[in-house]
Amino acid sequence: MFNSFRQMSRRFFKLLPRPGWLLLLITVYIVLSTTWSPVEYVELGEAQIVQTTKPQVCVHTLLENEVHERKIKRSLELVREMGATTIVQFFPWAYFEPSDDQYNWTQADLIVRHAKNQGLRIIARLGLVPDWARPASDGRATTLNYLPEASFDDFAEYAAQLAARYIEEIRHFIIWNEPNLSFEWGYRPVDPAAYVRLLQLSYRAIKGANSQALVLAGALAPTNEAQGSSAGLNEMDFLRQMYRRGAAPYFDALAVHSYGSTEPADAEPSPDRLNFRRLELLRQIMVDADDAAKPVFITESGWNDHPRWTGAVRPSQRLQYTIKAFEFTAANWSWAEQLCIWAFRYPAPLNAYPDNFTLVSPEFDLKPIYYAIQDYARGWERGATQWLPPPVAS
């Protein structure tokens, strides 16, 4: 048997002229090097518990685009070590239902498994429309945020599938992201009535899959856009219109985004200013609508420290304002369930100012803001100011 194999292979190579088997070897090499990749084996590790003194601390993670399981694990370890109890994590519909009724939960399973093992609570943010659910509009390609009314039922079905699959692990679901911005509504005029219809369908579908689930409406973006603007609608008017359209029975909590912009955390709120306490104005609308029993989840917040973006502050200010925001929330807003910082880490740099919202670099370098939040959450004292006074001529 062995001899006959050797004879056969000798005959085969004799048949091929020298350049022939050189070509064959090169082809085999190219095929193998482009198609074969080592299987990544990542140990889940021991189940962990978050050590924290501030359970409101939460971060928005972006693990849906993380290719390596070890990086998903490392990110979530760092979240836990920072003292955050909760993550907001995006579960894009386009990723997990690439064809109608064809689900691929591989990435979602990885994220949920590791988050659970690190002892972290997950708030699932839902959005991004698969190709099959958003045909071209007026002959032009639509963006991933374009959800036609005809696909609302499909979106709700996806929400139900997600809720059912992770019935033990995920209780909180945010329906869509920043529906009061035209960009997030597929470059169409924003439409509170349509959003309420989407909310209603999603609420029923999720509750049908998990009666214990909590549906979060929003998450509304802070913006000064007036009625009729092509860019969006300010969140106060949007929320009022949501209540007018009968949204109240279809959400258990309101998700809001509350960025500090260039102002300190305790700067007074005002309808024409974008600052951290602006969300008090939204809260008042909930109170006016007899909906004060519902909590608010601040699912995105923070300051940016890009050197030139007009919405940014200096890194030292970012650090001080962020900690003050946590302290202010804990002391003054009993209705605020979580304060989630945008964003923990991007899998790859965007090479633009959004990179300066993160706490950890794509290479897992921990920024000073990470350590500051860790000190706050875990009740640690790290000591003196970390920068020098301005230099003066001697």
Added chain:
Amino acid sequence: MNKRLSLALLLSLAVFLVSVLFLSSIMKEGPPDKAKAFPRGAIVVGVDAAVPPFASDDGQAVYGLDIDLANAIAAHIDLPIQFVNIGYYGLYDALISGEVDILISALRVEEARMDDVRYTRHYFDNGLLLVTPVDKPIPSLDGLAGQKVSYEFGSRADAELRVLEDEHEPVTRLPYELPTYALDSLRLAHADAAIVDATTLRLYQRRFANWSTAQRYLTRDPYAIATRHDNSDAWRLVDGALAALKENGELDRIIAMWL
């Protein structure tokens, strides 16, 4: 003719034919078609006018280095121009969906986007610079060992300095709240070197025109114009215009006006 020789000849012929086909496909590409590149009859430019001095918005109009550059490119192509002010998160969507024709918005070349986007040659490099007094240059990064290096706390420079220390020798760190303080520290001879980005240094040097420095790039951060990958006419027109502006000194003049 033996078998090996005929095979070699066949292979050579195949390579020759492929090369001819490739070259002819390039050569038959005529001049770029303006109407195809910009079907609205104007160049519609997406810009995030929130990153001065590259682009700002005073409520009436957008202005800045990127705006002047866009206007110069439009003048070179001989088409009118329209600006659409879009937040960063919507820029690439607007390009891909055809809302705008090109993006000029202090955008760094991103390899990950190259399936959808084709970038022009770069027009500015905002990388981090190691800055030293002109009369006390530091010839190599090993020469930084033990030197006093100023930088902005928590910034890109802070992170880069950590990388440098990992790869070379530790330095004496002088962190400040502002990058301008880091340059003050160098100018006042408290520091031996400072790390700041190119924009910061150029803006600072406008205030202290008599202060001369030596500098070298530690990192690269090239800014380029983005076009849709499937609109090669737009890319050829815009990249060609940018090349001409580089060549005739107009680009340098625009940069010097803002930085």
